[in-house]
């Protein structure tokens with residue numbers, strides 16, 4: 001398939017396309033690019049292991065072969081991303097220190113990271129995989145477009161994109177084969193599940209942001225009040241040892257007196 005034909009078939013979501021300048025900014029810095037590629041490699045390798053498990057579990061011989069091929073593709077993607085990240089890191093003077101990655105904005109092949117093979121059987125798995133692969137293919141196509149300043153990384157995304165397009169297509173056609181009557185319902189259910197997971201991800205991110213803001217406010221607004229009160233109380237304290245009366249509850253002479 002030519003690049004133009006591929007680009008026509010695979011498009012990023014309208015939201016991702018509208019955020020193209022932000023994507024360009026996320027991928028511009030070399031150290032961040034390397035960190036992101038390493039994170040993508042981990043997700044792809046994890047997805048490959050889950051698909052190998054799916055191949056073990058399915059009773060369908062054709063699906064077993066396709067899942068195995070898919071697992072090997074994801075493993076190869078992990079190696080491609082990791083190799084490119086190592087090459088970028090080798091050219092950097094200080095390596096890749098930790099820092100902002102923009103994972104919420106450019107998450108890579110999200111979906112493979114929360115693949116649950118055991119629940120729902122092949123129909124649910126194929127519907128979930130189809131939507132994840134479609135979203136991933138759209139994102140990789142966009143990353144490839146914004147990486148015009150790094151041709152080697154761009155080429156890696158080009159190679160991966162061809163496989164993701166195959167994954168997107170075979171999962172759809174196999175879903176239609178195993179569930180000819182229910183495939184649309186399965187896809188809608190998978191869409192609802194992805195929407196719910198997206199909502200949870202946003203809610204967790206928002207809760208973490210609110211928690212951080214509250215802690216900062218406590219640190220700068222509430223703690224100074226206690227610091228002033230503690231300093232005032234310290235000024236009222238008599239210096240040195242102070243004798244305690246025998247009947248006083250603070251007396252150390254007896255536990256019960």
Ligand SMILES: [Fe+2]
Pocket residue numbers: 044073074077109160164
């Ligand atoms: Fe992949």
Ligand SMILES: [Fe+2]
Pocket residue numbers: 074109133136163164167
């Ligand atoms: Fe994939």
